[in-house]
Amino acid sequence: MTLNFYKYQGAGNDFIMVDNRENVVDHHRPAFIAGLCDRRFGIGGDGIMFLENKAGYDFKMVYYNADGKPSSMCGNGGRCIVAFAKYLGVIDFETNFLAVDGPHYAKISESGDWVSLQMIDVETVTKDGEAYVLNTGSPHYVLQTVGLKDKNVYDDGYAIRNNDMYAKEGINVNFVEPQGDGYFVRTFERGVEDETYACGTGVTAVALAMAKHNNIRGSISTPIKVLGGNLNIRFDYNGNHFTNIFLEGPAKRVFEGEINV
């Protein structure tokens, strides 16, 4: 059979999108999913998402990492599937949809390629040595670094993601350095098992961790530069809880096609 797909990217974090409202594809097949995400033998992507029907919501987001395994929340993928839902005519400029970590609200710009996605509230932030560890829908390790531009993010990220503490469940490893009025971030992503150009739940984790680290409270807006572009995180912090967290940035349709499967 042939499978129709769309390719989206959000700050260089790239995803295959499939309209599965008619249940055209059974995606519970890790080798099949990994094959579609393969950059040499398939379409290529950091992950794939299926847009499905869900009673009580505009749609449901079903997400798999590039390794073919279902995963926790993907922030940039969430922003891209919102742009995809708009393109398909499933939603207008605002939406409430369901993802693996619960309901999400999102808003799209008039131009249709800038998406603000509300993320889950966060309360627990722990330390692992100098690093902060928190879950923003996916688990993240946040470590402040100097000389980030020249850092070997693959080797250092791989070593942390696979150490005794994190090897079993996995973790995404974010390195952060102050830049301008915000931060520069590079991420080694679980499930891709490599550095990606951006990670939405990752930059969200960084923004929250840095607010805690610097003891900043109130309504905060944090610009973050990643390898694939620029993202922004808005949130409220009262010293204990992070609420009204929004991940904002570009979400663009790159191409569409069909593939023999």
Ligand SMILES: N[C@@H](CCC[C@H](N)C(=O)O)C(=O)O
């Ligand atoms: N790219 C993502 C994170 C996707 C999930 C991650 N690979 C994991 O398994 O935790 C994002 O934009 O949040």
